[in-house]
Amino acid sequence: MEEDKVTNPVKLVIIGGSAGSLEVVLKVLALITDKPSFALVIVMHRKSGEDSLLEELLAIKTKIKVQAVEDKTEMKPATIYIAPSDYHLLFEKNSTLSLDTSEKVNYSRPSIDVSFESAADVYGSDLVGILLSGANSDGTEGLAAIKAAGGTTIVQDPETAETPYMPKYAIQHLQPDYILDAKGIAAFLNLIDKNSPDKAA
Amino acid sequence: MIDDRELEILINEIFEYHGFDFGGYSRASLKRRVDRLYNLDRFTNFSQFLMKIREQPDYFKRMIEEITVNVTEMFRDPQFYKVLRTEIIPVLATKPFIRIWHAGCSTGEEVYSMAIMLKEANVLHKSLLYATDINPLVLDTAKEGVFPLRMMQQYSENYIASGGKEDFSKYYTANYGLAKLGGELSEKMVYSLHNLVSDGSFNEFDLILCRNVMIYFDKDLQERALNLFDDSLAKLGYLALGTKETLKFSQLKSRYQQINPNKLWKKIK
Numbered sequence: 001m002e003e004d005k006v007t008n009p010v011k012l013v014i015i016g017g018s019a020g021s022l023e024v025v026l027k028v029l030a031l032i033t034d035k036p037s038f039a040l041v042i043v044m045h046r047k048s049g050e051d052s053l054l055e056e057l058l059a060i061k062t063k064i065k066v067q068a069v070e071d072k073t074e075m076k077p078a079t080i081y082i083a084p085s086d087y088h089l090l091f092e093k094n095s096t097l098s099l100d101t102s103e104k105v106n107y108s109r110p111s112i113d114v115s116f117e118s119a120a121d122v123y124g125s126d127l128v129g130i131l132l133s134g135a136n137s138d139g140t141e142g143l144a145a146i147k148a149a150g151g152t153t154i155v156q157d158p159e160t161a162e163t164p165y166m167p168k169y170a171i172q173h174l175q176p177d178y179i180l181d182a183k184g185i186a187a188f189l190n191l192i193d194k195n196s197p198d199k200a201a
Numbered sequence: 202m203i204d205d206r207e208l209e210i211l212i213n214e215i216f217e218y219h220g221f222d223f224g225g226y227s228r229a230s231l232k233r234r235v236d237r238l239y240n241l242d243r244f245t246n247f248s249q250f251l252m253k254i255r256e257q258p259d260y261f262k263r264m265i266e267e268i269t270v271n272v273t274e275m276f277r278d279p280q281f282y283k284v285l286r287t288e289i290i291p292v293l294a295t296k297p298f299i300r301i302w303h304a305g306c307s308t309g310e311e312v313y314s315m316a317i318m319l320k321e322a323n324v325l326h327k328s329l330l331y332a333t334d335i336n337p338l339v340l341d342t343a344k345e346g347v348f349p350l351r352m353m354q355q356y357s358e359n360y361i362a363s364g365g366k367e368d369f370s371k372y373y374t375a376n377y378g379l380a381k382l383g384g385e386l387s388e389k390m391v392y393s394l395h396n397l398v399s400d401g402s403f404n405e406f407d408l409i410l411c412r413n414v415m416i417y418f419d420k421d422l423q424e425r426a427l428n429l430f431d432d433s434l435a436k437l438g439y440l441a442l443g444t445k446e447t448l449k450f451s452q453l454k455s456r457y458q459q460i461n462p463n464k465l466w467k468k469i470k
């Protein structure tokens with residue numbers, strides 16, 4: 001069983017963040033390999049209509065391909081997908097992304113809980129969920145769902161978070177697999193990449 | 202939480218007992234909606250849930266109301282409405298008669314927004330706005346044209362951002378926390394039930410709007426709906442989709458020209 005978990009290739013890394021998370025994301029992205037073996041999805045709270053701004057910013061700061069998300073966009077490894085504002089982002093079994101305009105959750109759309117729960121349902125143990133800095137409690141239930149489905153959970157060390165409420169809240173309510181700073185998160189992701197079946201050989 | 206197998210059973214039973222086919226809906230979102238209803242109504246046993254849906258027409262009606270996502274706004278995405286106002290309506294205005302279809306109109310905010318713009322362009326009198334949905338409850342609200350008054354501030358801002366020049370408050374009368382739109386605006390609206398999964402084309406239109414409806418469908422059902430729109434669209438007519446929807450994945454793509462950068466396509470073949 002344990003062996004299984006280690007050799008299970010991570011297909012998706014999903015990162016959730018709110019206030020103060022952008023810098024952390026940029027730092028992590030700058031430190032990880034250009035062609036990771038997994039897809040990266042970023043769910044970040046922000047004002048509506050700022051989609052292309054964030055996409056462009058990330059595209060400048062990382063060599064990893066940044067792909068704008070439209071409904072039923074197909075996910076590929078080594079690509080970053082950013083949840084558009086004003087929609088919830090959901091995962092289909094055929095590795096496409098669906099968007100949904102239903103009610104806000106935790107005052108948020110996109111909600112981190114919604115995307116984490118959906119990803120957990122589809123990816124189970126092939127998933128890593130990372131919760132960063134923020135000022136609300138979004139993300140904790142989602143992390144719990146990822147954990148329950150056998151995925152790996154990481155919370156940013158609140159000591160290093162610009163707005164520690166969100167990671168603190170998570171740590172108070174569940175035991176994440178790792179509590180790391182930006183550097184630690186990047187190192188962990190590089191390790192997963194190195195251990196992926198197609199690269200380890 | 203409902204599991205994947207239970208969801209498929211539910212989809213089959215709904216089709217068998219009520220003739221509604223949710224087989225082409227996006228599973229990720231459908232599962233969330235069904236789960237939400239299951240928890241909201243405090244079910245603890247899936248077969249009880251199933252039995253109620255099978256045997257109680259009222260409960261099935263509630264189910265349709267609750268699993269469809271009806272969230273909408275007036276002048277949602279103001280930039281989109283600005284393009285309609287400045288580029289599309291002037292073209293439509295040259296026609297003797299303007300026919301518009303709002304597919305998946307929900308509670309009608311989109312339809313009233315359109316009527317306001319047509320009125321301001323002095324063409325509402327020669328327009329007809331067909332608005333359809335599968336949820337009968339939202340159509341009742343749309344026909345009444347009564348919306349929460351507290352939303353009007355936001356709608357007024359959207360309206361101005363879309364290029365509206367009038368005092369938005371002249372379009373409604375406020376009463377007990379409600380805003381009533383209507384009068385002249387609703388005279389040209391026709392509301393009716395229509396299911397994009399199973400119903401066919403019923404008229405020919407110059408503009409079809411289907412915004413944030415097909416995101417709940419899988420790709421195959423999206424293609425079906427798009428073909429239905431194609432069959433219902435006059436040559437050189439326009440198709441409008443939601444901000445994150447696209448014709449890119451469709452066979453029909455080559456017959457449409459995108460009006461950049463907004464979610465409007467012109468039928469060119």
Ligand SMILES: C[S@@+](CC[C@H](N)C(=O)[O-])C[C@H]1O[C@@H](n2cnc3c(N)ncnc32)[C@H](O)[C@@H]1O
Pocket residue numbers: 101269270271272273274277304305306307308311333334335336339395396397398411412413414417443
């Ligand atoms: C999120 S609302 C979109 C409202 C509006 N067009 C907008 O963009 O603001 C989606 C609507 O699609 C309707 N709908 C879902 N499935 C449908 C179907 N098969 N046929 C027709 N309408 C459907 C729902 O009942 C709901 O009112």
